Amino acid sequence: MGGSGTDGTNAGKRPNERLGSWFVRSGWSKGELARQVNRRARQMGAHHISTDTSRVRRWLDGEQPREPIPRILSELFSERFGSVVAIEDLGLRTAHQTPSVSGVDLPWAGPQTVSLLSEFSRSDLMLARRGFLGSSLQLAAGPALIEPMQRWLVPTPTGEPAADPSDGRRPRRLSEIELDLLESTTAMFRKWDAQCGGGLRRKAVVGQLHEVTDLLQEAQPAPTARRLFTVAAELAELAGWMSYDVGLQPTAQKYFVLALHAAKEAGDKPLGSYILSSMSRQMIHLGRPDDALELIHLAQYGSRDCATPRTQAMLYAMEARAYANMGQPSKCKRAVRMAEDTFADATFEGGPEPDWIRFFTEAELNGENSHSYRDLAYVAGRSPTYASLAEPVMERAVELFEKDPDHQRSYALNLIGMATVHLLKREPEQSVVLAEKALGVARSIRSERVNNRLRKTVDTAARDFGDVAEVVDLTDRLTLLLPESAEAV
Numbered sequence: 001m002g003g004s005g006t007d008g009t010n011a012g013k014r015p016n017e018r019l020g021s022w023f024v025r026s027g028w029s030k031g032e033l034a035r036q037v038n039r040r041a042r043q044m045g046a047h048h049i050s051t052d053t054s055r056v057r058r059w060l061d062g063e064q065p066r067e068p069i070p071r072i073l074s075e076l077f078s079e080r081f082g083s084v085v086a087i088e089d090l091g092l093r094t095a096h097q098t099p100s101v102s103g104v105d106l107p108w109a110g111p112q113t114v115s116l117l118s119e120f121s122r123s124d125l126m127l128a129r130r131g132f133l134g135s136s137l138q139l140a141a142g143p144a145l146i147e148p149m150q151r152w153l154v155p156t157p158t159g160e161p162a163a164d165p166s167d168g169r170r171p172r173r174l175s176e177i178e179l180d181l182l183e184s185t186t187a188m189f190r191k192w193d194a195q196c197g198g199g200l201r202r203k204a205v206v207g208q209l210h211e212v213t214d215l216l217q218e219a220q221p222a223p224t225a226r227r228l229f230t231v232a233a234e235l236a237e238l239a240g241w242m243s244y245d246v247g248l249q250p251t252a253q254k255y256f257v258l259a260l261h262a263a264k265e266a267g268d269k270p271l272g273s274y275i276l277s278s279m280s281r282q283m284i285h286l287g288r289p290d291d292a293l294e295l296i297h298l299a300q301y302g303s304r305d306c307a308t309p310r311t312q313a314m315l316y317a318m319e320a321r322a323y324a325n326m327g328q329p330s331k332c333k334r335a336v337r338m339a340e341d342t343f344a345d346a347t348f349e350g351g352p353e354p355d356w357i358r359f360f361t362e363a364e365l366n367g368e369n370s371h372s373y374r375d376l377a378y379v380a381g382r383s384p385t386y387a388s389l390a391e392p393v394m395e396r397a398v399e400l401f402e403k404d405p406d407h408q409r410s411y412a413l414n415l416i417g418m419a420t421v422h423l424l425k426r427e428p429e430q431s432v433v434l435a436e437k438a439l440g441v442a443r444s445i446r447s448e449r450v451n452n453r454l455r456k457t458v459d460t461a462a463r464d465f466g467d468v469a470e471v472v473d474l475t476d477r478l479t480l481l482l483p484e485s486a487e488a489v
Contacts, residue, residue, distance in 0.1 A: 013062030018091030019073075020060050026080050030056040033076070040072045064093055071119065079126055104140045104257045105148040110229075113261040114216045117232060120254060121210040121239070125203065139250050139286070146294045149279075152260055152272060153302050174215065179227050182212065186234050187355045193238060194359060194407045198245030199446025205242060209235040226266050233262035234356060237275045244282050245409075247448040252282060270307045273299035274356055277318050285449075289325035296322060309346035310353055313339045314360045317368035324375040329386075332376055336369045359407070363400035367414045370394035374417060377424050387424035394418045398434075412441040412450045419457050428465035432474050435461070439474075443481060451482055 023033065030053040037056075041049035049069070059065055065073075070092040077085040087093075106116060140148075185208065192201045212232045220228065240255030256279045263272040276299035283292035296319045303311065320335035343365050373390035377383045398418055401411035415438035422431035435457060442450045458478050461471045 013064075016060055016062050016091040018089060022077050022081075022085060022090060023060065026077065028080075030060075036076055037069065037072050040076065041068065075122070075126065078123070103138070103148075104145055104253065106257065106261060108151055108154070108261060108264060110225075110265045113229075113258065113265055114213055114232075117236060117258050117262065118210065118213040118217065120258060121206050121213065124206050124239075124251065125210060139253055141283070141286075141288050141291055145253075145291060146298075149257075149260065149276070149295065149298060152264055152276075152298065174220070174224055174228075179224065182231050183227070186231055186238070189235070190238055190355065190359075191406060193242055193245075194409060195405070195445070197409050197445035197447030197450065198242030199448065202239065202242040202246065205235055205239045209239055229262050229266035230268055230271065233259045233266055233268065233271055233275065235259075236262055237271075237278055237356075241278055244278075244285070245447050245449050247452070249282065249286065253279070256282070269303045270311050270354065271356065273303035273307055273311060273315060276302075277315055280318050280322065284321055284325055287325075289322045293319065293322035293326065308353055308357065309342050310360055311357050313343035313346055313365065314357065314368075316342055317360075317365060317372070320372040321368060321375065324372040325379065327376075327379040329376055329380070332372055336372055339365060339369060361400070361404075363397050363404060363407070363414075364410065366393050366397035366400065367410060367417070370397055370414075370421075371417055374421055374424070377421075382424055384425055387421050390421050391418075391425070394421055408441055408445055409447050409450060412438045412445065412447070413453065415441065416450070416453045416457050420460070423457070423461055423464065428461055428468045429470055431457075431461055432468075432470040435474055436477075439478060439481060454478070454482065 026033075028036075034051040034053055034056050037051045038049060041047070041051075051069075070087045070090070073090055073092065074085055074087045077090065106112065189201060189205050189208065193205075209232060212228055212235060216225065216228050216232065236255045236259035240252045240259060243249075243252035243255060256275055259275045260272055260279075263269075263275055276295045280292040280295040280299070283289070283295065296315055300312075300315050300319070303315075307315070316335050316339035320332050320339060323329075323332035323335055343360075343362075347362075370390045370393035373386050373393065377386035377390065380386055394414060394417055397414045398411070401407055401414055404411065415434050419431040419434040419438065422428070422434065435454065438450070438454055442454055455478065458471075458475055461468075462475050465471045
C-alpha cells in the first residue's frame with residue numbers, strides 16, 4: 001500500500017463524518033476527487049501518489065492517509081468552497097498544525113520553516129480575497145507572542161541550513177546569476193511597496209516567496225541554502241509588511257514570525273532584528289506598546305554585536321515609539337537622543353548596508369522621532385508641550401519626504417502626522433491644508449493604513465472643530481474621494 005499514501009492503521013476505524021460532509025457538499029464523485037488528488041500530487045512532484053475510487057472510499061470509511069494527501073485535500077476543498085478548509089476540518093491528521101490554525105509557537109528548524117512558509121504562502125495565494133485567510137488566524141500577544149520569539153536567541157544544534165532531499169527529486173543547482181536576480185527582485189518589490197503601498201503588489205511578493213520555498217525544498221549546497229533563506233526571510237517580512245499596510249493583521253503577524261524563523265536559518269541576526277522591529281511597529285499600531293518594547297529589546301540584544309549603526313538607530317527610534325505610547329517621557333527622550341546620535345555615526349561611517357535598512361534615512365529618523373513626541377502628547381492628555389516638541393522635527397520629515405518620489409507612503413503618513421500636531425495645538429486651518437495634501441497622495445497609492453489614519457484625523461477635526469468651514473469642506477471631500485472600501489490583493 002506504499003503508493004497509496006495511507007498509513008494502514010485500520011483497526012477500530014470509524015467513518016470520517018467530517019470528510020464525508022465536505023465531500024457530499026462538493027458535488028464530486030469519488031473518481032473525480034481521486035483524479036484531482038493525483039493531478040495535484042504530480043504538480044507537487046509527488047509522483048509516487050496513485051489514488052483511485054476505492055482509496056477515496058477507504059478515506060471516507062476512516063482510513064488516515066499520509067502526507068501530502070491531507071494537505072492536497074485541504075487545498076482542493078479550500079479552492080472548491082472559497083474559504084480555508086483546514087486539514088483538521090476534514091477529520092484528518094497531520095504531522096503538525098497547518099498554518100491556517102496554528103499559532104506563532106513554531107519549531108525552530110529548517111525543514112519545518114520551509115514547509116510552513118510553503119503552505120502558508122500557497123494558502124494566501126489561493127484565498128487572497130479579503131478576510132478568507134485572515135479570518136482563520138488569530139493574533140498572538142503578550143507572553144503567547146513574546147516567549148516563542150525569545151527562542152530566536154537560542155543557538156540551534158544544527159550548524160548548517162540544508163534542505164531535506166528525501167522526496168527523491170533531483171536537485172536543481174542555482175547559478176550565481178540566478179541568486180543575484182532573486183536578491184535584486186526582492187529589492188525591487190521593496191521599492192514598489194514604498195512607492196505605491198502594500199495593496200498593489202502583495203500577491204506578487206507572496207508568489208515570489210512561494211517560488212523561493214520550492215527551491216529550498218530541493219537539496220542545495222549550504223552557502224546557496226543560506227542565501228535562499230535570506231531571500232525567503234526578506235520576502236516573508238515584506239509580505240507581512242504589505243499585509244499590515246492593507247489591514248490584514250493576523251496574516252501580517254504570521255508572515256513576520258515565519259520571516260524571523262527563516263532569518264535564523266540564514267544566520268542573519270541584523271535581518272532578524274529588522275523583522276522584530278516590524279513586529280514591534282505592528283504591536284504599537286494595535287495598542288500593545290508593552291509587547292512592542294519587549295520585541296525591540298529582543299532585537300537589540302540579539303544583534304548588539306553585528307548590526308550597523310543605521311540599524312541600531314532604527315531600533316532606538318522604535319524603542320522611543322514604544323516608550324512614548326507607554327507614557328514614559330524620560331525614557332522616550334533618551335531613546336530619541338540615542339537614535340539621533342547613532343544615526344550620526346551611520347552617516348559618518350558610510351559603510352555597506354543591506355538593502356532592507358536603506359529606507360531609514362534622515363527623513364525617516366525625523367518622522368519616527370516626531371511621531372514619538374506626538375504620541376507622548378496624546379498619552380499626556382493632548383499636551384501642547386509635547387506637540388510643540390514634535391512640530392519642528394515633523395516639519396523636517398515632511399520637507400525631506402516631499403522631495404523623495406520613492407517613499408510616497410511615508411510622505412503621506414508624515415503629512416497626516418503634521419496635521420494631527422496642528423490639531424493638538426488647536427490650529428484646525430493649518431491641519432486642513434496638510435490633510436488635503438495627504439489626501440492627494442493617498443489617492444495615488446494603495447495603503448489602507450494611510451487611508452485609515454487620514455479618516456481618523458479628519459474625524460477628530462470634525463469632532464473638535466466642526467464649526468470651521470475648512471473642516472466641513474474637507475470632511476465632505478474625504479467622503480467623496482476616499483470611500484471606505486479597500487480590497488487587499
